[in-house]
Amino acid sequence: MADEPLVLGIETSCDETGVGIVRGTTLLADAVASSVDEHARFGGVVPEVASRAHLEAMVPTIERALKEAGVSAKDLDGISVTAGPGLAGALLVGVSAAKAYAYALGKPLYGVNHLASHICVDQLEHGPLPEPTMALLVSGGHSSLLLSADITSDVRPLGATIDDAAGEAFDKIARVLNLGFPGGPVIDRYAKEGDPNAISFPRGLTGPRDPAYDFSFSGLKTAVARWIEAKRNAGEDVPVRDVSASFQEAVVDVLTRKAVRACKDEGVEHLMIGGGVAANSRLRALAQERCDKAGIQLRVPRPKLCTDNGAMVAALGAEMVARGRSASDWDLSADSSLPVTEPHVPGHGTGHGHGHGHSHDHVHEVAKDNLYG
Amino acid sequence: MLLLALDTATPAVTAALHDGRTVLAESSSVDARRHGELLLPAVDRVLADAGVKLDAVTAIVVGTGPGPYTGLRVGLMTAMTFGSALGVPVHGLCTLDGLAYASGLEGDFVVATDARRKEVYWARYSGSRTRVTDPAVDRPAEIAEQVAGLPAVGAGAGLYPETFPDAHGPEHVSAGALASLAAEKLAAGEELTEPRPLYLRRPDAQVPKNYKVVTPK
Numbered sequence: 001m002a003d004e005p006l007v008l009g010i011e012t013s014c015d016e017t018g019v020g021i022v023r024g025t026t027l028l029a030d031a032v033a034s035s036v037d038e039h040a041r042f043g044g045v046v047p048e049v050a051s052r053a054h055l056e057a058m059v060p061t062i063e064r065a066l067k068e069a070g071v072s073a074k075d076l077d078g079i080s081v082t083a084g085p086g087l088a089g090a091l092l093v094g095v096s097a098a099k100a101y102a103y104a105l106g107k108p109l110y111g112v113n114h115l116a117s118h119i120c121v122d123q124l125e126h127g128p129l130p131e132p133t134m135a136l137l138v139s140g141g142h143s144s145l146l147l148s149a150d151i152t153s154d155v156r157p158l159g160a161t162i163d164d165a166a167g168e169a170f171d172k173i174a175r176v177l178n179l180g181f182p183g184g185p186v187i188d189r190y191a192k193e194g195d196p197n198a199i200s201f202p203r204g205l206t207g208p209r210d211p212a213y214d215f216s217f218s219g220l221k222t223a224v225a226r227w228i229e230a231k232r233n234a235g236e237d238v239p240v241r242d243v244s245a246s247f248q249e250a251v252v253d254v255l256t257r258k259a260v261r262a263c264k265d266e267g268v269e270h271l272m273i274g275g276g277v278a279a280n281s282r283l284r285a286l287a288q289e290r291c292d293k294a295g296i297q298l299r300v301p302r303p304k305l306c307t308d309n310g311a312m313v314a315a316l317g318a319e320m321v322a323r324g325r326s327a328s329d330w331d332l333s334a335d336s337s338l339p340v341t342e343p344h345v346p347g348h349g350t351g352h353g354h355g356h357g358h359s360h361d362h363v364h365e366v367a368k369d370n371l372y373g
Numbered sequence: 374m375l376l377l378a379l380d381t382a383t384p385a386v387t388a389a390l391h392d393g394r395t396v397l398a399e400s401s402s403v404d405a406r407r408h409g410e411l412l413l414p415a416v417d418r419v420l421a422d423a424g425v426k427l428d429a430v431t432a433i434v435v436g437t438g439p440g441p442y443t444g445l446r447v448g449l450m451t452a453m454t455f456g457s458a459l460g461v462p463v464h465g466l467c468t469l470d471g472l473a474y475a476s477g478l479e480g481d482f483v484v485a486t487d488a489r490r491k492e493v494y495w496a497r498y499s500g501s502r503t504r505v506t507d508p509a510v511d512r513p514a515e516i517a518e519q520v521a522g523l524p525a526v527g528a529g530a531g532l533y534p535e536t537f538p539d540a541h542g543p544e545h546v547s548a549g550a551l552a553s554l555a556a557e558k559l560a561a562g563e564e565l566t567e568p569r570p571l572y573l574r575r576p577d578a579q580v581p582k583n584y585k586v587v588t589p590k
């Protein structure tokens with residue numbers, strides 16, 4: 001439909017500079033510049049390195065996205081940007097760019113939530129999100145179980161990791177096995193040739209008294225590291241394929257078990273899985289198997305839409321426009337710990353939406369202490 | 374000519390409009406922790422005060438620091454994005470040069486701003502328009518000999534009176550001064566620099582504990 005909102009979305013919460021353009025639920029462009037190679041030698045994302053890379057990459061990535069989409073900036077109906085959660089300094093680069101872009105073009109600005117964007121991106125793959133939708137977000141930074149009744153206004157956290165994120169556990173085990181960074185894809189590859197039942201690794205927080213929807217991967221990570229250590233100390237070869245398969249099985253077993261249980265408990269018939277770990281082939285297979293058995297519809301976007309990107313931010317921005325949510329103000333701040341219960345950061349009520357020329361005399365909110373920490 | 378100048382390399386969040394002859398409007402506020410929030414409203418204000426729209430601007434001038442990185446990037450990112458959206462050139466200007474220009478001092482002096490971590494960003498000048506050393510970042514005690522006897526401009530001077538006993542204003546840069554200097558240079562046919570940040574330090578290679586994204590529980 002031609003009258004669906006045309007929105008450009010900017011994402012800089014971590015190491016990817018993402019700019020996406022959508023028309024309603026149709027993906028037009030998904031341009032990404034990554035600084036991942038600059039971080040690899042540190043074994044993780046260095047915030048200052050990421051922020052510097054965002055500054056360099058931003059304008060070229062915006063211009064590339066517009067070209068890819070074949071649209072003109074003046075035809076946009078809005079600009080959306082990840083306002084949080086994420087790395088404070090990295091977020092601020094994207095927020096600064098989005099504000100300047102929206103202001104210069106006279107378009108409304110929507111500061112949106114990164115986690116809600118991970119859910120909303122599925123609209124670009126499978127059409128409008130069913131309401132409600134259960135979402136399992138798993139990546140190097142997220143392990144959350146969220147219930148979304150309305151992606152623009154009502155997202156409820158049911159559970160989250162109490163220690164490491166799932167993707168972080170993959171990275172750490174890959175490092176112990178000397179497989180490099182990031183760990184997810186390489187472990188997935190080795191695991192395909194290994195036996196998932198070769199070694200019985202612990203399933204965190206699955207006891208009868210444990211919280212039903214929270215996750216813990218720290219104990220698993222330690223158990224795998226100890227097991228490898230013991231092999232090495234005994235002078236034996238470490239069976240990389242079996243360790244990979246057994247470790248991966250422990251992670252995806254817990255993730256899918258808890259996600260399916262949450263769907264059943266809440267009477268939700270749709271489960272979406274997002275975040276970088278959603279690219280894991282075993283997670284997809286086991287989730288499909290368990291959802292089929294429970295009569296749940298599984299929706300997993302293609303891997304490129306699961307990792308951090310601008311398209312997901314544009315998708316949520318377009319939904320904000322479509323549902324008439326109020327735009328953010330020009331003093332929108334980056335909030336490194338924006339709660340998932342706030343899918344977007346609405347303005348203080350004056351609203352802008354029509355570009356230049358009006359003042360904001362209201363009292364500013366107290367700044368977030370964590371921004372320059 | 375209509376220049377929009379921005380600077381976020383010092384605790385000041387500052388924006389100004391300059392028509393090639395004079396500063397038409399300026400907005401400055403000092404809040405080292407809220408550059409990101411305050412800059413766009415400041416731009417909005419100077420445009421409203423001057424009664425012009427952003428698309429009338431013919432070039433952007435931005436302070437390239439040196440300055441604390443998180444704040445510094447706000448001005449640069451805003452300037453670069455404006456440049457792309459409006460299709461106008463974006464010029465960089467060393468923030469210390471803006472301070473030197475605003476001081477109006479004759480003869481030899483230094484400009485020093487707060488680099489945090491007990492260091493200053495600084496450079497030497499010979500007259501308010503001529504910088505004679507590259508901007509550097511150092512501990513005040515380590516450069517005491519090099520700056521001995523010289524007047525010092527900028528908040529860095531006030532912070533370290535032992536090294537800089539002869540402190541002069543202004544403390545922070547103003548976009549009005551930056552714009553005036555840029556207008557002078559452009560009129561004289563001088564090339565301004567690319568809008569690239571003067572970081573002067575390598576990034577801290579610290580991977581935070583939950584290094585990907587801080588996810589609220």
Ligand SMILES: [Zn+2]
Nearest residue numbers: 114118139308
């Ligand atoms: Zn993410």
